[in-house]
Every structure is written in structure tokens, then in C-alpha cells.
Amino acid sequence: MHVSFSPRDEAFRDEVRAFFASEFPSELRQKIDRGIPLERDDYIGYQKLLHARGWFAADWPVEYGGTGWTPVQKYIYASEMAAAEAPDVVAFGVKMVGPVIYTFGSDEQKKRFLPDILESNVWWCQGYSEPGAGSDLASLKTRADLDGDAYVLNGTKTWTTLAQYADWIFVLARTNTDVARRQEGISFLLVDMQTPGITVRPIITLDGEHEVNEVHFEDVRVPVGNLVGEEGKGWTYGKVLLQHERTNLAGVGRSKARLRKLRNRCTEPVHGGQPLASDRNFMRRLAATEVELKALEFTELRTLAAVAAGKAPGPESSILKIKGTEVSQAIDALTMDAAGYYALPFVPGQYVDGFDESQFIGDGKEALTSLHYFNNRKASIYGGSNEIQKNIVAKHVLGL
């Protein structure tokens, strides 16, 4: 048993670290430091930069333009990206639909869709959840009925992240209602957002942001060539997609960077008054969260070590999502609590480019802390709520 990386992996880490230190665009750095939300073009420019370095499709096989990295390298890459406070890439294309297409798609689909994903020419979004199908995804009602050379799509998808930017959407839709199990008869379709009959309606979240949407499909004609794999097997493909989400599932790197910043700030006087370090209760909560995060970091490394040794991840992988979101939400709360009264002003208008800094309420970041806290309540709800995760662990790990 030992904890260090191999010299080769350490050299790789240094290379990644140097890249983010020197190549990460300064205008994005400024936006992130100021708390200004990144927009469509910011993400696309950033992703093209990563692609130029050959690192954008970190998880893809080499034959499709991926890196061919080992699990340890992927982990190091994601950790360094987080430590540099560089944003995650937008997952829907490169981490979600891409792997489904290269695993189950036809040659024609691979040729048609993969290059544009690699080059960030096309923005994808995810059509899974429905107003009546959240945690119980298999109860989805969106229908795709075959009519000549096209499926006719009718239904509503919801919680569709950044659909307002999207060029394409991947959709789970029911193609057969006469099935023994509800998971059967669901198909995986690729849909051009420009197709007539699609409307996108914003959903404003409790922090006032427009991040998610409802997407309505009314008699939307989807060419049969846009069906991935076999009709009725979409549920299986959708599950594969979830496996690709495994890497960096727990968000440990980002949580580490945030906690480190918070602890560093604790010795500074707050608005000319006492530093946070003088508040023992706060410092003890901070320390308790650090312990939880360190445990999680090693739980994730145990999973990684198992995968790197060619084994299936053990029971520890099942708890990453639960603990990862719990810890990140605990950090949200600590960060908000550190801001005191200055967590309360609702002033999203000061987080835009060119805002006059002399007009900041608080130090310019404090008023964001509550917005992040509110926004991130989603983390324990999305991707299969934490209660669903517990059902999964109870069934598949504990055998209950």
C-alpha cells in the first residue's frame, strides 16, 4: 500500500498543471474571479483550446479522437483542471451523447456527429427527465411513432440544461407501449433543435438564473436515420451514458479548491473586524468538512485504483455521488455563512462584465455565496436523487 503516483504520472500532472497555469485564457480567468457567469462563446472558445491541445475528449478512445489516457491520467487531468479553477467542459456532447454514438451508433452517425462534438461546433442538450418522470425515469411519456421515414415526436422534456444554447438534443422516447417491462420500448433519438415543432421555455431557478428549460415537442419529425442503435434499446444505451459520468463523479477537486480558499481567508480581518479564525464554531465546522472531504478523496482514489487494476469498482463507487454532493453542499453553506449579512443582498446585476467595482455591495463576491448555495441544492436532486442512489446501494450492494 502506498499513496504516491508513479514518476510518469507525476510528470503528466506537471504538464497539465503548466498548461492550465499558462494557457488558460485571462479573460475567462477574470470572469471567473469576478463571479460572472460564462456564456456560450466562453465555453466554446475554452473547449476549442482544450481540443487544440488534444485533451478535450479526455475519456474517448484514440480511434475517435480521444486521449487514450489511463484511468489515473484522467483522474489527474480532472483534478488539475479543478485545482486551477478552470471550468468543467459542457458534458452533454463530449461526455454523454458522444460515447453513446461511438459505442452504439452507425458508422454514418459517427462520421456525421463525432467531429462536430470534438470541435465544439455543435452544442448538445439532454432530453431525459419529464414533468411526470423525474426520479422514476422509466415512466417517461414522450412518444416517438414511426411514420414512413421519420419518427413523430410528441411530449415534453424538462430540466433541460442550457437548451437555450443547444443545436441538438438527445431524447429518450417511447417507441413501443406494449412491453413487459417499462424499461423496454424506449428509444434513443438524436434531434435537431431547428426542427419545426420544438419550443423551449425557460425555467428560472431559485437563484434567479436561467439555466434549465422545458422543451416541448409537437409532431416533430425525426428522420429514422437519427435513431441510435436498435429501436427499443434506448434504456440500455442511456445507462452506458451514466457509466461515462463515473470519472470525477464526486467533484472532489472542486471541493478541495473551494475549501482551501475558504481556510486561507480565515485569518484575514472581515471588513476590518475579527477574522473568521476567531470563531471556534465556524473553524470546527470547517475542519469537520475537511475531514469528510479527505475521506471522500480516498474513497474516490480507491475506486480509481480498482478500475486502474482492471477490476470493477467496488461498493465505494456507489457512495461517491451521495457524499460528493453532501460535501459540496456543506461547503456552499460554510461559504455563505462566512459572508454573514453580506450573503443576503440579491444583486445579480453586479456580476456582469464592466460593472463599476466602486458600486459593489460587499466585497464583490460575498453576495454570490447565497446564490451558489441556493443553486446547488440541485446537486442532491439531479443525476438520480440521493434517495434514488440509496435505493440503488440498498439493492445492488447490500442485497436488500
Add this chain to the structure above:
Amino acid sequence: MDFSLNDMQAMLGESIDRFIANEYDFETRQAHAASERGFSPAVWQTFAELGWTVVPFAEADGGFDGTAVDLMVVMERLGRGLVVEPYLPNLVLAGGVLKRTATDAQRARWLQPLIGGERHAALAFAEPHARYGIGDIRTVARADGDGWRISGDKTYVLNARNAHDIVVPARVGDPSGDVGLFVVERAATGLEILDYPTVDGLQAADLRLRDVAVGADARLGAGDDALSVLETVVDEAILAVCAEAVGILQVLVDKTVDYSKNRVQFGVPIGSFQALQHRMVDMLTGLEQTRSLLWWATMTYAEGGDDAKRAVSAVKYQVGTTGRRIAEEAVQLHGGMGVTWELDVAHYFKRLIAIGRVFGDADWHLDKLAG
């Protein structure tokens, strides 16, 4: 990065597992705990014969040159078996001090027979007034001719009931002196041993030392930083009891899940109730998080990492909080049976509670981590 055990560690672990499976069931454990000395001398001899007692010692002492990882392997297995034989007080605590400080003559007199299983020893690491402060020592050793006279009070001295030799930390000269370490043999005049069983089935004692005379050769490692030795030994002991705790927690989770599959109420196994399923998932999550911290702390300590001290406090805090919650849940999910003396789960619970407090409870260690 490699989290697998090497062949030696795997063999060691398997041999202990086999012994517990074949010769150390719960009834046997209870019989040993209730016996005259509170453990089985025959079992202790077996430990020595099988080579388990040499694990924490250097080759020069006839040992195995074991690292913190090797000790972790042993202690986790002993935890699973809820073993009462005094591995920790003899080998990790008293042996830990002796191996770092004793001269050749002192090794021959106290350490060799300890490793060989012929003598028993203890380390008096706690004083009544000090709560969990290792360096908060009021016992004083005053020079007297060639030797020393030691006076003071010690509490929770594990294995003192059976110890031939007790390592006593004391301030040298006067209450503001440096810390020194002295071996007091049990027959010493002026030493009163008030022994008692503890809630977890082990044996401990309070000591009253009143002008206890020891020779010049009773002092260990004169000139060394004795306090730092003591703290190092206690850090290793913390890792050891935390490994024991992980073994205990594993058993508690396994037994609780098994029980929930077999216990039928309202016509169904209680494990089919979601309210209980989620609580058992929380138990499992807590166990795996605790194991992760134990591995991190043990490897960091073994590799001499900068944050070894923090790592030790972190895993101790975890065992005192999450570990305690898991153990309480195990009792709760066993219902009425969980609160009976008859059920093994209750005794695993009690040992876990004792571990949660020895060498500092969760609050004590969280306070260190808070900075």
C-alpha cells in the same frame, strides 16, 4: 498509487482471520473476558508462537520490521474478532516506548520477554486531571541517590492488572521539569494498583504512586525528547485503535444487514422497509468513508508525510463521530435484542464507544484540526 496488500500482509491477515473463525467465536471471547485475568494466557502464547506479537518490532529485536500498514492489518482483524487479549497495551503502547528508548540491557530485561509473551506491560498515558492531554503530566520523579522516587496518579492504565512492568511518564525533578519515562515493576513499594474491568470487557487500573523507588536503570531514553516519543507512540496507538474500529464497524454493518434480511415483522423482512434500507446505506457509507480515512492516515504516517499529525486526528475524529453513529444504528436496527448482554452486537458497540474516547474523543481531535 496502490491500495492492495502485499503478500506478507495478505497472509498475515488470513492467518488471523482463520484463527478467529476456528478458535475465537463470541462465546469464547466472552469466556476469556470473564476469566480470572480478563484474557486467555493460552491465546496470548498462541499469538506469540504464530509470530503476531513481533509485527511492530524491528528485525534487530527479533521483529517483523512491520510498518503502520502491517499493524493496521493486524488490528482490523483483531477488531473483527473483538479480541480481548492485550495486543495494544503490551505491544503498541509499552512496546512502542521500549523499542524507541530502551538500552540493550533494558531491552533484554523488559522488551524481549514482552515480545516473547512471557511478560506483560502497560503504559500509563493518562492522568486523572488531564482529560486527554498526553503531555499534561503532574506525576514527578525526583532524583534519590542513584535512582528515582516517583509520586503521582495515573488512570485508565490498560493491562495494568496483568502487567509485570509499567512505563510511567513523569516530570523529572519538579512539576515543571522535562518529561521522563520510567519503568516501574509491579512489586515496587509504594505502588498501588486499583484494577477494574471496563465497559468493553477489557482490564484497566488507576495507579497511586507514593514515593515509589526505582533504580537509575529504570529510566528509559534519558536525553531523548521523551514527550515526543510518547506522542509518537500515542499516534501509532490511535491508528491501531482506528483500524480495530474499522474491523468492528465492518462486523456491525454486516450483522445488521443480515439481521434485517431475516427478521420478519408485519409479514416481511424488516430489510424491505425503505426507512431502514436508507439507514443501512448510511451505515455502509460511513464505514467506507472511515476506511478511506484510515488508509490515508496510515499510509501518510508510514510514509512520514507532512500532514501525518492531522491525518491521525482526522481518522480519530471520524471514528468518534461516524463510527459511533454506525454502532448506535446497529443497536437500534436490532431492536430489543440489540440492548441485551446476550447479543454480540452490544459488545462490539461498547468496544467502539471505548475506542471513541481513548487518546482523545471526537471533540478533542476536531479542536486540533480546527487550527
